[in-house]
Amino acid sequence: MTTSPLDLPSIALAPKVLLHDHLDGGLRPATVLELAREIGYDELPADDVAAVGAWFREAADSGSLVRYLETFTHTVAVMQTASSLERVARECAEDLADDGVVYAEVRFAPEQHLENGLTLDEVVEAVLRGFEDGAAQAADRGRRIQVRTLVTAMRHAARSREIAELAVRFRHRGVVGFDIAGAEAGYPPSRHLDAFEYMRANNAPFTIHAGEAFGLPSIHEAISFCGTDRLGHGVRVIEDITLPVGADPAAAAFPDARLGDVANYVRDKRIPLELCPSSNVQTGAVASLAEHPFNVLARLRFRVTVNTDNRLMGDTTMSRECKVLVDQFGYGWSDLERFTVNAMKSAFIHFDERLAIIDDVIKPGYAVLIG
Ligand SMILES: O=c1[nH]cnc2c1ncn2[C@H]1C[C@H](O)[C@@H](CO)O1
């Protein structure tokens, strides 16, 4: 047996696990356009498929999370009916499956989809139907994927407790957790303590976008005050790690790294980092892919995972995010397998379900590629 080349087509064949992907950040450009036409939404900044795709990519390349988030106005505007939510979710499941993702947790904020009179429950039901349908269609083509949902509360708003209750209400119907997202500076996670306490009281897991546009204090609050199970991004934990001056971010080892208390806690407790390389560059959380802390964190054995964040805004896929890391840091198949197993271990489904995917899907899949 021979080892497959580490190119994009082979990476697309590898089983991958995606924990951080936004439904409203992953529409196909053609779908944005079609849905806008259907409802007479005339504020799209472009009017053909290629231009729509390019616009999102370029507008999101802003170097600022706040400006990056402004692009969601358009996707959220065309996702206000049960049928549009269902369609976007169905296409999401199909696109991920076609890219070789075998397990995904896709998140979105139900409170942003109420403008046409849907209730929170109706919004979630439509999305769950779409995921189920998309996964079934993919299975018919021989592409197996399990898609689960995280419901997000917007951190500038005041509905987080209600959204946490929604997560628990749907916990046996496909919603596996809760999240908060949106602008980070000025909206610390501790504003939403009652939501996190509700989740903990119900033994239900959650993740928090933290350490993206704001640094260590945000991560500290998320883990120590809120008790988060994972960190959405968490990339700025690097600010609590001291490396020798001039250290190469692509080095194979960092023996002289010194960790502060927060970084040690994140690593000791194996708190998963939902790292999103391209998105981090777009929002200015890191200066460039070459300087992305992914490799430092991976080599120091943090529980790193690879994620897309927003496939439309980043013009990316899970395979592309993996390829970017291979190109930057020289990873091999066994590294990609390790990141995938890390993600599967960190998923919010139950332990026996995670183990079954690792043993029955991930390990055999990489064994074939490694040869
Ligand atoms: O990377 C992100 N950081 C913070 N908020 C984000 C990010 N990507 C998407 N969002 C927001 C915009 C969406 O409308 C919302 C729910 O998916 O989550």
Ligand SMILES: [Zn+2]
């Ligand atoms: Zn995100």
